[in-house]
Each structure stands twice: as structure tokens, then as C-alpha cells.
Amino acid sequence: MRDGYQIFDTHTHIGYGLHHGRRTTADELLRAMDAFGVDRSLAIPYPVVADHRAAHDEIAQACKAHPDRFTGAACLYPYLPRDVFLDELKRCVEELGFRALKLQPQYHGLNPLWPTSDFFFEAALQHKLPIVVHTGSGIPYALPSLYIMPARKYPELKIILGHCGGGGMLLGEAIVAATVCPNIYIELSSLMPHNVAEVLQHVPSNRLMIGSDLPESLTTELSKIFLMNLAPEVTRDIFWQTAVELF
Numbered sequence: 716m717r718d719g720y721q722i723f724d725t726h727t728h729i730g731y732g733l734h735h736g737r738r739t740t741a742d743e744l745l746r747a748m749d750a751f752g753v754d755r756s757l758a759i760p761y762p763v764v765a766d767h768r769a770a771h772d773e774i775a776q777a778c779k780a781h782p783d784r785f786t787g788a789a790c791l792y793p794y795l796p797r798d799v800f801l802d803e804l805k806r807c808v809e810e811l812g813f814r815a816l817k818l819q820p821q822y823h824g825l826n827p828l829w830p831t832s833d834f835f836f837e838a839a840l841q842h843k844l845p846i847v848v849h850t851g852s853g854i855p856y857a858l859p860s861l862y863i864m865p866a867r868k869y870p871e872l873k874i875i876l877g878h879c880g881g882g883g884m885l886l887g888e889a890i891v892a893a894t895v896c897p898n899i900y901i902e903l904s905s906l907m908p909h910n911v912a913e914v915l916q917h918v919p920s921n922r923l924m925i926g927s928d929l930p931e932s933l934t935t936e937l938s939k940i941f942l943m944n945l946a947p948e949v950t951r952d953i954f955w956q957t958a959v960e961l962f
């Protein structure tokens with residue numbers, strides 16, 4: 716809680732990423748959350764891990780130790796043998812209680828337009844999991860506009876465009892995607908305040924949420940929303956209500 720608002724950070728990571736060599740522990744994340752007043756975080760594995768089961772278990776452990784602070788998300792390489800992918804996703808939902816599935820196009824290489832990718836969206840839908848997709852770096856598959864296709868094909872599926880296209884260059888695509896698809900949501904990390912204001916001109920606040928990505932970015936990413944002095948109901952949606960309804 717900060718300034719009277721509950722806060723749900725919808726983009727954080729726990730674990731070790733092979734690609735960048737970073738380790739983020741649950742304790743480190745909790746310290747950053749406590750320092751700012753974040754109530755709850757969606758904890759996602761880093762996209763490239765040595766052992767996806769161990770990565771999910773580490774997050775499940777954090778959720779179990781702090782059920783009031785963490786919600787877990789699955790992140791799995793889509794080209795694992797299909798039964799391995801589906802079994803682990805099922806385990807994440809049914810045994811670990813996870814509430815979202817992350818897609819990381821720059822490391823996963825999944826083209827959302829190809830029919831061979833349908834299984835990914837159908838698996839999320841089957842488990843009633845929103846998909847958080849990283850957008851921005853990693854184009855072409857990280858282009859926000861490409862997610863219009865699965866969003867239209869699966870109208871019950873909820874797709875969150877992480878980083879909202881990653882900044883000014885692809886911001887417009889993310890706005891168009893969310894405008895034409897009521898099941899596309901936007902997570903506002905990486906945007907500058909004037910970009911957030913532009914998003915708000917087109918996309919209702921009940922489809923917007925905040926994310927920090929990394930502990931050292933938390934204060935900056937979350938403070939920018941407070942400093943915009945938005946209407947209280949808009950601020951409440953972005954910090955809490957949209958995420959609570961999704962996850």
C-alpha cells in the first residue's frame with residue numbers, strides 16, 4: 716500500500732536467467748516490494764533457464780512462504796516435446812497454483828501467426844491462464860500487432876502486452892492492438908509518462924496495469940504513475956484492480 720493505493724506489480728522475476736546471468740531471489744524482491752509498498756507481485760521465471768521444473772518450484776516455494784505477496788506464473792520453452800510442455804503447464808496450474816503463462820518471443824521464437832503455434836494459446840485457454848507476452852525487443856515475433864491474430868481467434872483468451880511494445884517506437888501498435896481487441900491488455904513498464912498518457916487516450920484503464928521487471932527499476936516504474944496525478948479510479952485500476960481481476 717502506498718498513498719492509499721494497493722499495488723500489484725504484474726511483471727517481476729525470481730530465479731536465475733542463463734541468458735543474462737542474473738539471479739533474483741524472493742527475499743531480494745520482497746525487500747524491494749516492502750521499500751516501495753508493493754502488496755503483491757506476479758513472479759515469473761526468467762525466460763532462459765537450465766531446468767524449467769526447478770525454476771517453477773523456486774517460485775512455488777516463494778508463493779507458499781508468502782501467499783499474500785506472490786502469485787506465480789509459468790514460463791516454458793514452447794518447443795519442448797509437446798507432452799513435456801503440456802504436463803509441466805498442468806503441474807504449474809494444478810499443483811503449484813500458478814495464474815499466468817509467459818511468452819518471451821526473443822528467446823522462444825514462437826510465431827503467433829502460424830497454426831503450429833495454436834497449441835500454446837489453446838493450452839493457456841484450457842487452464843484459464845492469461846498470457847503475458849514480452850513485446851518490443853525480439854521483433855518480429857515480439858511485435859504487438861501480431862497478437863491481434865490469436866486474440867481474435869480466441870476471444871476468451873486474455874493477452875497482456877508486456878512493456879507495451881517497449882517504448883515509443885511500437886507504442887502505436889500496442890494501442891491499436893488493444894483498441895481492436897477487447898481481450899488485449901497492456902502492462903506499462905518501459906514507457907515514459909507521456910507514452911502512458913497517450914495509451915490512456917485510447918485504452919480504458921481497466922485494461923492497464925503496472926510492472927517493474929527488475930528490482931532496481933521498481934521505484935522508477937511505479938513512481939511514474941504516481942507522479943502523473945491521474946484520476947483516483949484510473950490510478951486504482953493501473954495499480955491494483957485490473958491485475959486482481961486477471962490473475
Ligand SMILES: [Zn+2]
Pocket residue numbers: 726728928
Ligand atoms: Zn521481464
